[in-house]
Amino acid sequence: MNIVVAIKHIPSIADDLPVKGNNVDFDSVDFVLNEWDEHSIEQAVLIKEAVGGTVTVIGVDLIGELDNALHLALAKGADKAVKITADDPAADSHMQAKWLAEAIRGMSPDLVFAGVQASNDLDGQIGPMIAAYLDIPYIGGTSAIEVSNGTATVSKEFPGGVGMKYSVTLPFVAGVQSAPKPPRYAPVSKVRQMAQTATVEKVAPSGEADVRERPLRILKMAPPVVTGHAEMIEGSPKEVAAKIVELLKSKGLA
Amino acid sequence: MAQKYEKAIAVEKDNIVVDGVDVSGHWNRMFEQRVIFEYTPELIEKIASIPNAESFANCYQCAKCVAVCPVDVVGNYGPRKLYRYAQTGLDLTEAPELWLCTTCANCLRVCPKEVNMVKIMPAAREQAILDGKFVPAELQQAFENTAKSGNPLGQPQRKRDAWIQSAGVPVPIIKDLGRPVDVLWYVGSYPSYHPRGIDAASAAARIFTALGIDFAILGKEEKDDADSQRLAGEKGLFEMMAEYNIQTFNKYEWKEMVVTGPHELNAFKNVYPKYGFERPVVHYTTFLARHLDQLKPLLKHPVNKKITYHDPCYLGRHNGEYEAPRKLLQAIPGVELVEMQRNRENGYCCGGGGGGMWMDSFTAKHTTMRLSEKRAMEAASTGADVLAVACPFEVSRFEDAVKSTGNEHVGVLDILELLDRSMRGDA
Helix, strand or coil, X not given: CXXXXXXXXXXXXXXXXXXXXXXXXXHHCCEEECHHHHHHXXXXXXXXXXXXXXXXXXXXXXXXXXXXXXXXXHHHCCCEEEEEECCCCCCCHHHHHHHHHHHHHCCCCCEEEEECCCCCCCCCCHHHHHHHHHCCCEEEEEEEEEEECXXXXXXXXXXXXXXXXXXXXXXXXXXXXXXXXXXXXXXXXXXXXXXXXXXXXXXXXXXHHHHCCCCCCCCCCCCCCCXXXXXXXXXXXXXXXXXXXXXXXXXXXX | CCCCCCCCEEEEECCCEECCEECCCCHHHCCCCEEEEECCCHHHHHHHCCCCCHHHHHCCCCCHHHHHCHHHHCCCCCHXXXXXXXXXXXXXXXXXXXXXXXXXXXXXXXXXXXXXXXXXXXXXXHHHHHCCCCCCHHHHHHHXXXXXXXXXXXXXXXXXXXXXXXXXXXXXXXXXXXXXXXXXXXXXXXXXXCHHHXXXXXXXXXXXXXXXXXXXXXXXXXXXXXXXXXXXXXXXXXXXXXXXXXXXXXXXXXXXXXXXXHHHHHHHHHHHHHHCCCXXXXXXXXXXXXXXXXXXXXXXXXXXXXXXXXXXXXXXXXXXXXXXXXXXXXHCCCCEEECCCCCHHHCCCCCCHHHHHXXXXXXXXXXXXXXXXXXXXXXXXXXXXXXXXXXXXXXXXXXXXXXXXCCCCCEEEEHHHHHHXXXXXXX
């Protein structure tokens, strides 16, 4: 089973998100691995553990620091790491999808995973676009993927507690909503060991002419205007509790 | 904690010869066949072969440790028992027992064979983590938070010094001060982020200010000491944090470091030296006890309470400080200090050490009650109004515990808060 996981490095929102012009001030922000990609790495490693194979993790290196995320993926059980050296922190998901697809094409994968979306743009297009470029099917919002005999059983969860299972023929691209288990923890010593011993393959971004034109343009970026605020209830715990009960009653909730 | 042990095989023989020696005994003991058990030493050796866990094999089953093990009081535990479990088929690296030890070190105090669980447990846990064995999910979350956010609570680094707004006195940040200070105060993660920890930190800031101490904090540059993560088995994470912290500490000129927490004291005083950091570090109780002559005149308002003091394992047994906290409490006018049955060297663990702080739900599944609940009941039995603590892990642990055991009438306060109340008069 040849599994490729496309990951995305995104600005961290642990600290205030600095804005410069009409985009993030990339020089004063840390980059972290997209949370949904942690799930697609976990999903890939789970399949590898179940049926064997190799997991290749690939991502676009936007600021020259993708190695950290790749070493983490290797420590969690990925076998190979590849970075596309774009060196452009503003490269949007459409550009990244093109570069990723061109790099993945030669790997002849059985499965390609991408996080269903990333919190920096909520675009959700990397998976579908890779599938389109590679001309293979896409299934998004997966909550579990199992593989046997060249076919995958893909679970999705819908609102209202409804679940559905699909049978999908390989190869295909999956937009991973969540792995069936929480992403495993990689001990720091293992990550550091990978940083010292693992080799990360470098690939130049290809198909640039198509995407450098940037079909998506950001017109404006600014913090949202605060329109409402929470009401703070003052007083002793007993007074506060009484007011909460009163409020719940007045709203017909108690 | 019921386990199925299958590796011990009972052998019945009329005459038993072990290594060429007849051990059958005198004829008058031979009215029945003798039963011996053939044990497998391999699971003991598996643990003892891990670097730093060698002393596990020293155990000769005297059981002095079990009598003082805090976990045995609420379960079926203790170093002797772990050895016995291993002898009879339990692989400690895969068992829930691996995660129950709080590294409180009371067993080591009484062990004639120096079986050192404070070294064995972190080593065996590290092995389990590296081998991808079971690790409690909530502990993994604390590791993940520490690695990603610099503190086990998962709070943003940029808010590390937000608490100083509530101190009511200026709290200088060493970077902004731009000059050497006498005291670098390492605040710690819980005093920086936890609401009840912030109360203690604010009290400390007011006390230091009233004493005229030339102090500063690291502010947003401060990150967790990670000592409890080390004891929970994440040595790599500890080393990563230690490297950062040592580099940060050494960026500035200061004469002495004061820490709010005993775990930080243990990290910086006993473990960071192995990584090249050797500068003076004291716990706040030691530091303030040294300033008792200046402090006493400031303690103007009586705190008319019966108070019992809980010795934190990492201040007492691990670092030998039993007197300073008591001196401080006795310096407060109106305080009547009463001792719990288990105090000082035999103090009962709150359950927060060795990563226990982040495994309460897991531990609850394997014990009859939390260690903090047992201790809260002991505190209540003294008739005390207040359970005084000196470790930032403890305020939240014991506040929950007095509530869950129906002892809400016992207040839980850090010694810093009690000193501050006596100083300011809002007791």
